[in-house]
Amino acid sequence: MSLKQISVFLENKPGTLLSMTGLLAKNHIDMRALSIAETKDFGIVRMIVDDVYDTATVLKDAGFVHSLTPVLGVMIPDEPGGLDKVLRVLADAQVNVEYMYAFLGGKNANHAYMIFRVQNQAAAVSALSAQGIHLVDQDEVAGL
């Protein structure tokens, strides 16, 4: 169940996000999900991409500070209560969610996907799997 998020440091000023997306576009990197957390001075872009290794290499060569973080990619039926069920399982397992963000279902229109960054990833994986909740790995994300 290995899914790696790439986090990138950007200064909070006009054009910095564009410089990163431009770089990814030029290198034919496909983003699957993206979220940004920011302060007044700087921001952290968090993203799921089709090819982690390529992306990390391209970013490093261009001088972006970045890091790789293990996250959970959870497939959620696109219906009322879908997310609620997942969160209940995590709460019951005493797993704290640091942050999360969504991405749309790609070619599979019946499902949405959520990315979770949790404090105890092993506990989260076993709790979710025990409830039959599908977790996506890097290969699956690449194919979406």
Added chain:
Amino acid sequence: MERYYQPEIECASREQIKAWQDERLVKQVQHVWEHMPYYRKKMEAKGLTPADIKGTEDLHKLPFLSKADLREAYPYGLLARPLKDCVRIQSTSGTTGKRVVAFYTQHDIDLWEDCCARAIVAAGGTNEDVCQVSYGYGLFTGGPGLNGGSHKVGCLTIPTSSGNTERQIMFIRDLNATILCCTPSYAAYIGETMKEMGLTPDQIPLKAGIFGAEAWSEEMRQDIQNTLGIKAYDIYGLTELSGPGVSFECSAQTGMHINEDHFIAEIIDPDTGEVLPEGAQGELVFTSITKEAFPLLRYRTRDICTLTREKCPCGRTHVKMVKPKGRTDDMLIIRGVNVFPSQIETVLLNHGYPANYQIIVDRVKSTDTLDVQVEMTPEMFTDNLGEVSRRQAELVDGLRSMLGLAAKVTLVAPKSIVRSEGKAVRVIDRRKI
């Protein structure tokens, strides 16, 4: 009356000092040849064997070691004793972010603490004194070194470590501390704080201070001496050689006596590597002749100074190193406080970050503002926004206690700080005064 910790060594004749150096150097070269393959290769490359080094007059034949060697040999390449014989490491962050790790046997620690004890006694310390060590304790050598020296002298030692200025002042006053050991900038800050509290020098029990680990000017010394009502002594050292106490000031305050029974000093031309005659200004190079675990031969310090063997009124015979004047031109005065770029560098390095920074000084509504722009590094970065902000706040706190004034820290993209001829422009002063 001048006091000495080890008078028979500190006031030995020049002939005696040379005899010690000759004998110890020959022994040390043999030790390094046998136990440090990294240096042996350097000697072999120059066609040297230990037999070529018969005394200090042959020292110039030996190859240099530099910061780059420390990085390359990290962590064990310059270790000359089995780890089971070592009892301590100390560490300092290099300017490129790679740490320097130095190893010590118990014997090494013992000699290092002797050196610090000499400095404390030279500053007037006895077993009647209360010595407050406000250098950081931990990997940084300042705290552990002076702590050990203070014990050897028999001072009542207060290991406050750095920070928490209110508590520092409380101990100085309540426990009647007579000697203060810390960085000069922190001494200045403690002094300023006491002044703001309305304390006059005669209400402060301190009589002497031993201040090192960063560059400071004669003006800063006068300032500290006046505010705290003390005599302020400089001390010098490098983790690579042991720590503080490689050299120290005596009552003459005209240069620092190098502990020549442990370290041989040379001045070289930094460009050619050629040894310069006494009195010439150049790069200081040290050879450790008594260290067991981490014996560096001909280590280039990158510090520029001159050496003098002129007779010192204090009675000590060991050579003095005199730092060049003119460090003051780096100095900024912000809201009346002296700020050196090197202090900001120290804060970054102490936090384990490379010193890629730029200082922007401006004046907003007649108040000076200080913005320290720090280039983001992989060491500082995580996916967690709160964590990155926490690290940023730590730097703000570190700067406040080092400089004694509030500075803003802005995290900027790597390589975004303007560099000219390979060197970063450290200070941009936008004040129109």
